[in-house]
Amino acid sequence: MSSFLILSINAGSSSLKTTLYLEEGQDGDKQLSKLASAQISDINNPPAHLKYVRGSYKDTSELGQVADHKAAFNHVLNAFLTDSEIPQASHREDIHYACHRVVHGGSFEDDQLITKETFDKIEKLSDLAPLHNASAVSLMIACQEQLPQVTNVACFDSGFHHTMPDYVKTYAIDQKIAKEKGLRKYGFHGLSYKYISRRVAEYLNKPLEETSIIALHLGSGASACAIKNGQSIDTTMGLTPVSGLPGGSRTGDIDPSLVFHYTSDASALSPNSTKDLHISAAEEILNKQSGWKALTGTTDFSKIADPNAPDTHKLAFNIFVDRIVGYVGNYFVKLDGKVDALVFSGGIGEKSAYLREVVTNKVSCLGFTLDQEKNSKAAETGDIVDIGTSQKLRTLMCETDEDIEMAYTAAYHPERIGQGE
Ligand SMILES: Nc1ncnc2c1ncn2[C@@H]1O[C@H](COP(=O)(O)OP(=O)(O)O)[C@@H](O)[C@H]1O
Numbered sequence: 001m002s003s004f005l006i007l008s009i010n011a012g013s014s015s016l017k018t019t020l021y022l023e024e025g026q027d028g029d030k031q032l033s034k035l036a037s038a039q040i041s042d043i044n045n046p047p048a049h050l051k052y053v054r055g056s057y058k059d060t061s062e063l064g065q066v067a068d069h070k071a072a073f074n075h076v077l078n079a080f081l082t083d084s085e086i087p088q089a090s091h092r093e094d095i096h097y098a099c100h101r102v103v104h105g106g107s108f109e110d111d112q113l114i115t116k117e118t119f120d121k122i123e124k125l126s127d128l129a130p131l132h133n134a135s136a137v138s139l140m141i142a143c144q145e146q147l148p149q150v151t152n153v154a155c156f157d158s159g160f161h162h163t164m165p166d167y168v169k170t171y172a173i174d175q176k177i178a179k180e181k182g183l184r185k186y187g188f189h190g191l192s193y194k195y196i197s198r199r200v201a202e203y204l205n206k207p208l209e210e211t212s213i214i215a216l217h218l219g220s221g222a223s224a225c226a227i228k229n230g231q232s233i234d235t236t237m238g239l240t241p242v243s244g245l246p247g248g249s250r251t252g253d254i255d256p257s258l259v260f261h262y263t264s265d266a267s268a269l270s271p272n273s274t275k276d277l278h279i280s281a282a283e284e285i286l287n288k289q290s291g292w293k294a295l296t297g298t299t300d301f302s303k304i305a306d307p308n309a310p311d312t313h314k315l316a317f318n319i320f321v322d323r324i325v326g327y328v329g330n331y332f333v334k335l336d337g338k339v340d341a342l343v344f345s346g347g348i349g350e351k352s353a354y355l356r357e358v359v360t361n362k363v364s365c366l367g368f369t370l371d372q373e374k375n376s377k378a379a380e381t382g383d384i385v386d387i388g389t390s391q392k393l394r395t396l397m398c399e400t401d402e403d404i405e406m407a408y409t410a411a412y413h414p415e416r417i418g419q420g421e
């Protein structure tokens with residue numbers, strides 16, 4: 001029986017989440033089990049924290065200054081390699097695959113082996129998604145240095161959406177310029193949507209190819225996706241993750257001219273730019289200085305999704321509900337009303353019973369239903385929970401898992417990993 005380790009690496013703008021999996025068995029009878037996960041928050045904003053989880057064991061420690069993602073990676077690697085309760089991971093050589101979440105994959109549809117060629121392409125895409133791709137690129141370099149024997153794989157958040165029709169992907173702009181510069185809708189959160197669609201199909205006991213859902217990934221970055229017969233046909237994020245729904249510090253959809261009225265320096269370089277990473281003042285405003293942070297002063301949505309919150313918070317909550325229900329209606333029509341389920345996921349979608357209640361009540365005209373008691377207990381139950389009362393048109397809460405989705409292809413379908421062409 002063969003066994004080896006897969007490390008999933010998910011770089012956020014100020015955090016690093018990693019999970020170590022053990023893959024065992026032969027073709028046709030393989031099993032993937034989670035050994036441990038390690039997460040570092042507050043990178044470059046001391047004190048940083050390390051949260052380590054192995055089964056029911058949980059430990060949080062303060063790390064002081066962790067300057068960048070590379071330094072954070074040294075800490076998590078050390079945490080795994082020195083944990084005597086997971087002897088399978090005692091040496092660096094024990095880790096076979098490192099799977100990197102890359103938000104912007106440009107035209108890449110499938111996961112790709114990271115070669116010199118793919119690395120260069122991903123690095124170039126940092127211009128389109130500077131706030132996301134740059135930390136992923138720095139972690140690929142860290143892996144090459146720290147784990148020279150490992151097979152590095154890039155798993156793209158945009159890949160799942162390649163099935164969107166051309167009229168959805170295309171913006172109404174000069175197509176010569178659009179093609180030259182790659183200016184189109186890509187869509188993101190695809191690893192999450194891939195996981196959710198498979199889990200929902202399993203739960204409904206239907207083939208994935210016959211499962212159609214409206215999925216909501218509501219985290220600090222939020223989006224919605226229309227999934228027809230297992231494939232994305234539209235999603236709310238676009239060229240970059242800023243469009244669609246508002247988020248913790250992102251505007252979501254606005255009139256594109258707004259930014260030129262907001263500042264006369266829209267195209268000037270933001271002071272947070274570095275030698276290798278150019279961020280404009282406009283990008284900084286739209287991505288970092290807006291959303292819940294700008295409206296309420298907090299990015300903690302549990303404080304906003306509170307029926308007794310102050311008016312500023314209520315306004316933010318109402319904006320979110322308004323935009324979400326607008327997309328649910330839009331996608332219900334695009335799916336010709338042939339929908340198996342409305343699915344709530346992401347930190348907010350999984351934890352806020354109140355947001356699920358208000359959204360579901362507003363879309364009840366489409367036939368979606370809510371069972372108050374099941375909804376209030378959904379987070380305790382976990383995994384996937386039917387929070388509606390209809391067997392035909394379901395309302396579901398589904399805990400998403402981007403990390404296992406990254407390990408999934410390496411474990412079960414390594415033949416699907418592209419070689420960079
Ligand atoms: N109990 C809760 N009620 C409402 N929102 C919550 C709750 N717990 C966490 N959140 C929100 O979930 C979001 C984080 O979701 P998550 O999917 O983990 O985000 P990301 O991966 O984008 O960082 C934050 O906006 C956080 O405030």
Ligand SMILES: CC(=O)OP(=O)(O)O
Nearest residue numbers: 103188189220221241
């Ligand atoms: C794509 C994206 O916006 O990711 P996140 O929500 O993790 O920032």
Ligand SMILES: [Mg+2]
Nearest residue numbers: 012219220221
């Ligand atoms: Mg996320």
